[in-house]
Amino acid sequence: MSNNTLRIVLAFNRALNAHDVDAMLxxxxxxxxxxxxxxxxxxxxxxxxxxxxxxxxxxFQAASDQRIEIEETFAHGERCVMRWTYYWRxxxxxxxxxxxVDIYRLRGGLIxxxxxxxxx
Numbered sequence: 001m002s003n004n005t006l007r008i009v010l011a012f013n014r015a016l017n018a019h020d021v022d023a024m025l026x027x028x029x030x031x032x033x034x035x036x037x038x039x040x041x042x043x044x045x046x047x048x049x050x051x052x053x054x055x056x057x058x059x060f061q062a063a064s065d066q067r068i069e070i071e072e073t074f075a076h077g078e079r080c081v082m083r084w085t086y087y088w089r090x091x092x093x094x095x096x097x098x099x100x101v102d103i104y105r106l107r108g109g110l111i112x113x114x115x116x117x118x119x120x
Contacts, residue, residue, distance in 0.1 A: 005075040009082060009104050012111060017067045019060045025049050029112045037100065037118045063088040065095075080104040086118075 008027055015023035034052055036043045046055045060066065066088040073082040082102045089095050100118035104111055 002075040002077060004109065005078055005080050005104075005106050006073065008106060008109065008111065009073065009075065009080045010070075013068055013070065013082070019066070021053060021056045021060070024056060025053060027111055028052065029107055029110045032111055033113045035115045037098075037116045043116065063090055065089040071099075078106040080106070 012024055012027045015021075015027070028049060030049055031047065032049065032052060034046045034055065036046065036055070038044065046052050066086070068084045068086050071083040071085060073080065075081075080103075082104070083099075084102065085097055085099050087095070087097045098118050098120065100116060103113075103115045103117075105113040
């Protein structure tokens with residue numbers, strides 16, 4: 001099961017880096033939950049594919065050259081932890097980055113929960 005969990009999380013990350021919202025959503029449960037890192041300290045919680053579609057579409061429009069580079073990832077059962085660096089260019093052209101961690105929980109072979117945390 002851990003190999004399948006890792007395969008699904010990595011496929012989600014590839015879709016995210018391709019800015020392919022439909023492919024991302026295809027890997028989520030209908031009631032999937034995403035907790036964003038902003039605003040600090042709690043972040044914002046999004047639940048359900050409709051809310052997640054709106055969030056990801058807005059997210060990809062807010063900056064350019066967005067990508068996640070994985071530093072480390074491991075899975076156990078239906079849980080996965082991914083350490084990453086997120087890179088982007090803001091609307092003024094300034095390049096930025098932040099390091100963080102995502103904690104995933106899968107259910108029935110799909111992502112049911114993605115909790116994101118950042119350093120700083």
